[in-house]
């Protein structure tokens with residue numbers, strides 16, 4: 001009974017803490033400007049099913065994709081076992097699904113064990129790729145101590161959780177074979193049976209191991225759940241809405257500002273009356289000038305570096321890294337959210353995303369090729385943020401590189417990007 005009460009208290013605290021922190025991320029995302037992405041729901045569901053559920057963009061790197069599928073499928077399916085653990089914890093039962101599921105239960109537990117082993121091996125390989133092989137994709141100026149540690153902590157936790165799951169089953173099965181207490185014959189244990197010779201024969205010690213691993217496993221999962229909002233691993237949840245709300249128009253299609261379009265139309269046609277709604281700012285200086293989708297993108301970033309590894313600017317040694325753009329956006333919006341919590345919603349800290357986090361040099365290094373958006377496994381669009389901040393630099397700060405300023409001047413004076421007068425057009429090139 002004490003165990004059940006303790007379990008309920010821990011569960012209630014974990015769920016309440018997670019709900020509070022997930023609510024803060026939701027609030028932070030809503031700090032962005034409005035954007036209507038409610039169109040074409042059928043296409044959106046398809047995109048989500050293909051990209052988030054089907055992991056379609058992961059297959060471009062087959063080895064990593066296979067390992068990721070093991071971890072992903074293992075994570076989802078082993079949670080059925082967690083459901084049983086939760087019910088057992090609340091009601092003080094033991095393997096509550098074994099009676100109603102009969103022989104199917106054995107198949108399920110056997111399947112979970114194989115998956116647990118695959119997850120464990122995959123996580124060990126992922127750890128080796130990051131820490132021993134040191135793949136270039138996992139390095140970069142933005143991959144400071146925290147992002148590196150974050151990836152490792154989760155992988156190590158998953159290894160420990162899977163090890164605890166298998167050890168728990170091994171001890172449980174041994175107790176079943178000894179017909180001890182309530183440990184009734186239930187389940188099949190193709191993987192954990194290999195651990196049995198390592199366990200003691202004494203039933204008291206076996207019960208301690210089985211119960212210890214049971215508590216470690218469930219508390220570990222609740223800790224994992226509450227770590228998610230502080231980690232890039234929040235993508236486990238946000239990948240689904242983020243792909244649902246993906247941009248459906250062609251990747252290269254930029255959005256025109258309605259106010260500017262209206263002004264140009266009015267210049268060309270004096271009878272045209274532009275709509276009165278005015279933008280408060282041209283482009284984006286801080287995260288609150290970006291849309292909620294840009295901010296959801298930032299919280300969905302897995303920090304995988306696929307975008308940066310294909311970015312021509314980064315490859316040729318420029319300062320730009322699209323992964324850094326997303327991480328900076330997330331860090332800045334989180335900073336604003338923390339300020340709201342501490343000082344109220346009107347607090348100004350004097351910082352902005354542009355200049356304090358992302359420099360003009362990074363932004364102007366972008367070729368707008370869209371390789372980053374194409375490569376992203378969760379349909380994140382770093383280019384949209386880059387373009388919005390460039391727009392601010394040009395239209396609000398008149399800060400454009402000399403080459404662009406010359407072009408703007410030529411368009412203004414000559415009606416063309418080149419330095420020649422319109423009257424001399426036929427002199428540009430010998431016929």
Ligand code: SF4
Nearest residue numbers: 311366367369370372
């Ligand atoms: S669009 Fe810009 S940031 Fe993205 S890959 Fe191309 S150059 Fe890099």
Ligand code: SF4
Nearest residue numbers: 301302304305307376
């Ligand atoms: S933006 Fe996409 S590709 Fe780039 S690091 Fe984040 S998840 Fe990976």
